[in-house]
Amino acid sequence: MSKDRDILEIQLWEALQSGEQSALQQLYMSYYKSLLQYGMRYTEDRDTLKDSINNTFLYFWEKRESIGTANHVGNYIFKSYQRQLVKDLDRTTKFEALHESNTNIDIADVEEFQFIISQEENTRVTILKNAILQLPKRQRELVLLRYYEGLSYEEITVKTNLSKRAVYNQIHSAINALKKDTNLQNLKQILPLLILF
Amino acid sequence: MRVYQSIQDFILDESFFRYAVQQDPSEIVKWESYLKDHPEQGTLIQRAKQELLAMQDALYLVDAQQNYARLAAQLNPPVRNVRLKKKWTYYAAASLILLCLITALYIFQYHFNKPETTAYVTLPAEKKTIKLADGTLIKLNADSKLDVAAGFGKTNRAVKLVGEAYMEVAKNKALPFTVTTQALQVRVLGTTINVRAYANEELTAASLIEGSAEIILKNKSEAPILLKPMDKVVAPISSPQASISTELPVHKKPADYKLESVTHYDAEQRLAETSWADQKLVFVNEPLSSIAKTLERWYNIKIEFQNSDISSRKYTAAFDDREELQNVLQSLRSSLPFNYRKIGPRTISIYLTNP
Structure with a gap:
């Protein structure tokens, strides 16, 4: 995980907290692939996954003034996404195995899904x-x-x-x-x- | 097995897709043995694989962009003004106070007889077209300010400029049109002229497109410089350092300004100086430091140089002004390489490629 990327993401996160929509969009665009791929582990239903991603980012936007500073932005995004996923999949009752599996994501897990393009x-x-x-x-x-x-x-x-x-x-x-x-x-x-x- | 001759043959093949993208174990075995039989196709296969993977990333971006559009629609629900009706008394009180203030201000102004100037301001990444009372047409470039004096068109035709403006000055022999900048004053009767005088640039320039104009340099006591069409005066803004020009046979004294010709940048003889007014970004043999200033204004960003020797390199390029910043930087670096990266939400750092 590169240091530069960490710093950039923390800056983006702060910009998001101060209400910059372009920062939200940048984070969205750079995490979309990893979030979708991560979700595919649990369900094949892409439409539900896309909704969960949008709900996660909508939550960030609406709570931008009260959410804390993230030390590791990727980790925070993944954790929030996972909570949202449990909620959304529960609602659609399309999936059960998620409850059985360990619902904690560790950092190694997150990094597996992050991709850095030069x-x-x-x-x-x-x-x-x-x-x-x-x-x-x-x-x-x-x-x-x-x-x-x-x-x-x-x-x-x-x-x-x-x-x-x-x-x-x-x-x-x-x-x-x-x-x-x-x-x-x-x-x-x-x-x-x-x-x- | 069928015959594969081009990258497309591989890209279109289902089995190859399962190998390169989905990494299906049985396909991997199959394609590794194929490669052993056709070692000459090694690079072709490698490139097809790269193309497919790049396409995957591109498709994720396409999907992300489409899905983000749905999210963006939810981000800013319209604010309803229910409160407005309930609290109308507050608003009434507020407007009463405002009215008093305006009256007070008006009386103040009247008594002290301050000249009222009208200011036109553009933000970074913004341009404005202004029509003045005398019919003069002005295009104001990004991050600029034009002050129009009180009584403009009646008692005078004086404007003050910080930044860049392209002016098609209406003819009026009785009232000369003057443009005052930090370093110089331009006097014209009726003409088309482009004046560039940004506060954060070292040079100021006036380019005459048609008609005639007189330029008075503020820190010089000599006679005004008379411009003919397609002439361009370039002068330093602050310290009158002697950058003696050899192209100046007319004037006896060594001058600290240069008289040049405007620059045609393409086959249709269009002018680099006024290109911005036609929605173009044109740089002709311009140092990267000065290009950076234009880009900063145009894209509303900050550009930092990590090594100063890059900033003096000269580049020549032309773009549409709606071109994405990334494409502009990419094509500049394709002639003389440099690296860049984003170091903040609106800040870009430019640094040298390691040799």
């Missing part, structure tokens, strides 16, 4: 994210089903009522578009510098 990677991922958001709606949905939810072509066929050929072709052209788009964006960054030389 600056270069971060930019690449952001470019890719923007490119995905620019895909036609149908293609974006299929890409999400295939690569995010990990469904096979067969399963997508059943879910969407499209032919297997159509599903494959749409995803194929989406992947080609992403490749073209991300290359183009790299070029666009250099282009302005070339104009003058």
Whole structure:
């Protein structure tokens, strides 16, 4: 766990306490993946997990003036999320095993789920994210089903009522578009510098 | 097994996805043996794997962004003003007091006959377009202040500027239009001019686009400098240090200002000096320290340099002013490398790449 990241997160946490919504968003964006993956241990139901994540952050926002300073932001977020998860899963009664398991999360557990992406990677991922958001709606949905939810072509066929050929072709052209788009964006960054030389 | 030739072939393959992303044990065995049979595809497989993993992170961000939008809608429920009706007496009392104050202020002003200036102020990351009483059009850049004197358009046409403004001055031969900054005064009749005079910059500049203008340097007693279209005067703001320019044959005395030409930055002959007024961020052979000041104003951030030798490096680049800060920094560092990282909610530190 890097020191820099710890310090940055404590600063973000303080900004959140003073009412800066952008700080809440930054923490949300950087913990979303780990929280979702952690929740997948207990349930496959992504919609419930997404609601729990939102409830956790909504709690931070509404109680921002009374919540304490966090020495370890990640730990605090995970603990709050777990409490919320127990509550939300209890309500939907979709899950029992959580009660049996030990409900304490230790730090090692938290760190297992935190991921740090370097600056270069971060930019690449952001470019890719923007490119995905620019895909036609149908293609974006299929890409999400295939690569995010990990469904096979067969399963997508059943879910969407499209032919297997159509599903494959749409995803194929989406992947080609992403490749073209991300290359183009790299070029666009250099282009302005070339104009003058 | 089918034939794999390109990265896409791997990315589109279900079995490869189970190996690279889901780390299915039986797929790992299968793909390791495939790699043994096709060692020449090692780098291709490695890259396909990286692409898939980057895509995973990107998809998490897409999902996070969509899900955050739902949360954001819940964050600020509209405040209802129920209390307002109940406590109307308080408000009535408050407005009465306010009325008294305003009257007092008015009387005070009248008696002491203070000239009323109108101030236009822009915050960092903000621009304003202002139309003055005489028809002059002014675009005010970020973090700037323009004071318009009392009686503007009737008895005078005087404005004071801290920051940067692009001005299309309406013609009026009887009343010259003057712009006063910390270091200089510009006198024009009717013209288009860009004046840059930020308090935290060492140089001030006036670029004439069309018409004619006279520049009076405040710490110089010599004759005004007469500008022709496309001329640009650059002068230091504070100490009159002699940075003698060789491009100045007209004046006998060594001057501490420079007379230059405005800079065209692209094939369409657009001007770097006024690019900000067209929603562009343009830097032509500009030191990083000065670029940083523009970025600070434009993105409302602070930039710190850890090594001063980076700040003097010169860069040339053009962006749309709605470009994300990260993209701007990325493309600058792609010509002469530096590193940067966020050290506070609105603070960025720039440091040198270790050799």
